[in-house]
Amino acid sequence: MMFLARMDVEFPPHLTPEQIADFQAREKEYSGSLQRSGEMAGIWRIVGEYANHSLFDVESNDELHAILSGFPMYPYLKIRITPLARHPNSIR
Numbered sequence: 810m811m812f813l814a815r816m817d818v819e820f821p822p823h824l825t826p827e828q829i830a831d832f833q834a835r836e837k838e839y840s841g842s843l844q845r846s847g848e849m850a851g852i853w854r855i856v857g858e859y860a861n862h863s864l865f866d867v868e869s870n871d872e873l874h875a876i877l878s879g880f881p882m883y884p885y886l887k888i889r890i891t892p893l894a895r896h897p898n899s900i901r
């Protein structure tokens with residue numbers, strides 16, 4: 810099952826730059842492992858925003874939820890999910 814996620818990052822003002830850098834480092838590690846295992850098929854920065862579009866290839870809604878809630882920055886992410894189905898005109 811393919812899902813498109815839009816994630817907007819909203820850090821609260823009380824976090825220090827060091828705390829933010831730590832979240833970003835842990836996020837990069839977790840995201841990298843999901844990309845290497847294939848559950849995260851890609852991630853793109855949305856130009857001009859602290860936000861991304863990511864593509865997930867997972868077995869179920871429950872698996873997607875577990876993956877998303879495992880992101881270290883999850884408490885600071887506003888996530889919108891679009892389930893994707895194969896388009897009849899797709900040649901792949």
Ligand SMILES: O=C(O)CC1=CCC(=O)O1
Binds near residue numbers: 836859
């Ligand atoms: O877009 C970001 O920087 C936040 C993020 C969520 C998943 C990821 O890899 O980065």
